[in-house]
Amino acid sequence: MRLSQFFVVTLREDPADAEVPSHRLLARGGFVFKVAAGLYAYSPLMWRTLQKISQIVREEITRGGGLEMMMPMAQPKELWVSSGRWDRYVKDGIMFHLADRKDAELCLGPTHEEVVTAYVAAMVTSYKQLPVNLFQIGDKFRDEIRPRFGLMRGREFIMMDAYSFDVDQRGLDVAYEKMAQAYRRIFTRCGLQFTVVDADPGAIGGSGSQEFHVVAATGEDALLHCPSCAYAANVEKAESEVVAPPDPGAPLPLEKHATPDVRTVEQLVAFFPGWQPARMAKTVLYKAVWADREEVVAVMARGDHEINEVKLGNVLGALAVKLAGEEDVRAATGAEVGFAGPVGLSDRVRLLADAALQGQTNLLTGCNETGYHCLNVNLGRDARMPEFHDLRLAKVGEGCPRCGTALEGARGIEVGHIFKLGSKYSAAMGAHFTDQDGKNKPFVMGCYGIGVSRIAAAAIEQSHDERGIVWPAPIAPFEAVVAIMDSKKPEQTALAESLCSDLRAAGIDAVVDDRDLRPGPKFKDLDLLGFPVQIVVGRRSAEGVVEFGLRKDATRTEVPAAEAKARALAFLRPAG
């Protein structure tokens, strides 16, 4: 194996659109080439990494009961209509879709629940054929609004997706747990630090789900976890206990105050000294979108709390919720933005409130009149009683919902997600089997996804330095590089070749760097490329002495070649 044969091209300039280290380093190292926004070609070295990740995933999902197969990426609209997802995904704009030459509509699969359910329904008639868990590793497509972060949020990316079919919930629980264990083995074998959190199932649906996150400062997801018990959740899903504000006592008379140009919680605190945010109820207007209609709704939350739009969308059963525009606010409240409130709100506007407001008296709120706010608002007296739900975004420092300990925060990159779907898809699509008792029942399903290309990017977010990538050894393009300093010296080439052969014979994926580069640029290049073990064959090669170093360290030590092999083995195969 010679690196000169692997089409290695490193770049001097950072790409203009790189916002995170993995994007910058993958582009600089020539690992990826941007074909269009969110569409990347993978270089030969990158493909080695992606194949190594795929193989780890394949082995562990198989150990966890999965059976590999393959489904088409192009899927007919009819299947998505039968599950009820076509409208949602098309309205979201997240799904690529097209018409073929006969004007039949197709989509490019963002996920394969529909196809696999149709397949299993066609093949399985009896409970005797269950359980089955089918998986594939291949490209998925998402028409992202803003593709970015390189491989982190692309429009075409590599995923493993698995689908389990069981006769009942107990079977699903077993399949789900086997997958959860397989996922832990996969991320551990990939050399990643990861965390598992409760998650919102989103558009996939189902009764429960967990996400697997690589912990990294650049992660797009905010996570909360309890340092005492096992509780951990994506902030989209997280619950927490909040401290109630001091009891404001029995209802006082409503007061209406002119508050010109006072719109935000901060401005209100300044305007009404002594009124803390916890006693204010802000009212935010959202536009909710369903398949067949749109509606503006009003949502109340404590002044010191944020509204969780994911929870809100779930409560409404909406396809999407977004902040209402100025026009919509005026139409719904009759006032400018900043003065919405429950007092005097038209009956036409649905009113929801976060559960933390339940039972709270004497609130400060808007009253749908530009330039005015009210004090001592009591819901049910001064305004209609809202529908209370958990609509709050949990925060660092609030109490763990299980044990009360203050929650801590972290950033994560989602690399895996597992879902208990139940019979959501099988019931909608009429996918039934005959159970032991002779009755027709819908399959009880789970689905499980791992972002294969995203793992590569996440590994870099977690493991890099100012000089470049530090690949975890199990997914590095090569585990070890033996670099020739001067390829015009035959003894250097000979020693490097023989040491590389020794390493390969010992099962180490090693390569000789025989590229004709001067030492400075070569070291810089190798640091950027990030092979975990670096062995340098230079001026003492005639004596059989080389330099041994690890990419993660800054130093190299002169050792005999045999010792370099022993050290490489000790680092790369610590168990053996």
Place this chain on the structure above:
Amino acid sequence: MRLSQFFVVTLREDPADAEVPSHRLLARGGFVFKVAAGLYAYSPLMWRTLQKISQIVREEITRGGGLEMMMPMAQPKELWVSSGRWDRYVKDGIMFHLADRKDAELCLGPTHEEVVTAYVAAMVTSYKQLPVNLFQIGDKFRDEIRPRFGLMRGREFIMMDAYSFDVDQRGLDVAYEKMAQAYRRIFTRCGLQFTVVDADPGAIGGSGSQEFHVVAATGEDALLHCPSCAYAANVEKAESEVVAPPDPGAPLPLEKHATPDVRTVEQLVAFFPGWQPARMAKTVLYKAVWADREEVVAVMARGDHEINEVKLGNVLGALAVKLAGEEDVRAATGAEVGFAGPVGLSDRVRLLADAALQGQTNLLTGCNETGYHCLNVNLGRDARMPEFHDLRLAKVGEGCPRCGTALEGARGIEVGHIFKLGSKYSAAMGAHFTDQDGKNKPFVMGCYGIGVSRIAAAAIEQSHDERGIVWPAPIAPFEAVVAIMDSKKPEQTALAESLCSDLRAAGIDAVVDDRDLRPGPKFKDLDLLGFPVQIVVGRRSAEGVVEFGLRKDATRTEVPAAEAKARALAFLRPAG
């Protein structure tokens, strides 16, 4: 390995749309599931076969100098416009294309010349980085007018595509020959009988190309080959020597005859006794389509010859040619269909003729008047001289263009195609490198495709019988099956398991058929599934005696288990 764990579901009914054995048997064996027209899911067993084919392809293309990488399936329109292919492929209707959420147009790659050329152009600046040959194995898309024959002509299918980049034609010749040799090794290792023929490069373009065909009666392609020399060609491309008709002598006076309702060559033979088809010149009107226009052209050929539309399209440089409709014929000739000819043809209509008509005197032709034909037509005297080109479809029995021996025919399934592209794409796309002499030059390219999923179907076309598939061992889902006759007998299970372990320890990909089926259905199923070696563990298992048979034979022999292993090895590993 137990077959009960592989989601094997065989069907009793042939699919209604199956026209060829591979489609019928793949569906019956549950190997494929039709998701929509031309879109198939591959079962776990099928995926084993496809992975085995892919691995053979990967190993041999790598041996031939290829470097594996991966490109996105979704490609931006801009790249296809830069190569000049967008219009042709969209007009042909063969390319799936779509607009993303920002209305940018994308296509699903039917091939990747544009992407790989853009990639190499971005990475390679100097001749020192060449040659390079990049390949990938993944899905390709074609919006077929009539998807059919199962995996033979699907809309999404698995291909290996390789692209070589060299500094000059000599480099290309070397890369091309290495690929040609790799292809021979691949099809040989897959256990296929194949033939290599000269081919028309079609929409891919370039200066030369060869196709690799699996020989099978059901093949879509007509091939001609010489039994004496190495000449072989797809009929689309084939040349041949034809016997000139008896010399009709010096020009005779033109005669015009009323020929009411006489339109075809056969009718003319009956109407004008003594005038053989070889002395007739039929004139066929075609509509040719370019990116910016359409034109009706007249094409003459001997009455006993057929016009080769591929050659015609190449001569015209057209995107497509198709027979002109009745309206167009009337507009161009002023006569009904059946009476077109060179005599009196409007100067507005371009006139071409097959080279076999060159120098022929005293022809029988139409004269663009309904109900009339002319005798003793002499081109250049009675009509303008046409442009002569080789436009004829070569036929079985005609002379080999190299040695004159009568050509023989065969049917083939195209499983591979290699092209010398030259600088067609690199010049169009401005993809240059700096040569040794400091000059900017376009890359000299080759491209190479193998239909991975089509190989599986072609193998079945070549190797099946009335009972089912007879997989070539190297690409069978399992090489050997050890079938338990009665899974309630522990000694049968024990012997089968231990024999299977022995086989696997010897490197044979064996599986135990532990499915709870009665012997009749089980044998029928196994014959359909087509594992090459069948070992049956039945009533004499207590004595350690099993039945050994090959799927391709009709019989099985009772032998001790150890002997069955030896026979399996002798059949599957004849060299070892």
